[in-house]
Amino acid sequence: MTSLRILLPTLIASGLVLAAPAARAAASEDDAPAAKFERQMREAEALLRQGFDKMMGSVETLLRAVPQYEMPQMNENGDIIIRRKRPVEEGQGGGFPATPNGPTI
DSSP, X not given: OHHHXXXXXHHHHHHHHHHHHHHHXXXXXXXXXXXXXXXXXXXXXXXXXXXXXXXXXXXXXXXXXXXXXXXXXXXXXXXXXXXXXXXOOTTSOSSOOOOOSSOBO
């Protein structure tokens, strides 16, 4: 969550920096520069929001996927096994089952 607090202002600032050349170009034209600038800033904001929404969706997917696997273990043959975690049935306690005994990597 801390990284999101840092990431959001950084993304907004980068969007504004990227929109600055378009804003300067709009300001140099004679055809309603203020209106053109406002339109371009709204477009830049919409694109920035879309990008941020996609990024947050990807982060959420990653966070849901990561805890689905247990620590890698090595069996007696030297094979590395990474087991998928399975939720415990309701009524048997919360969380995930305990990791079986064995050396972890």
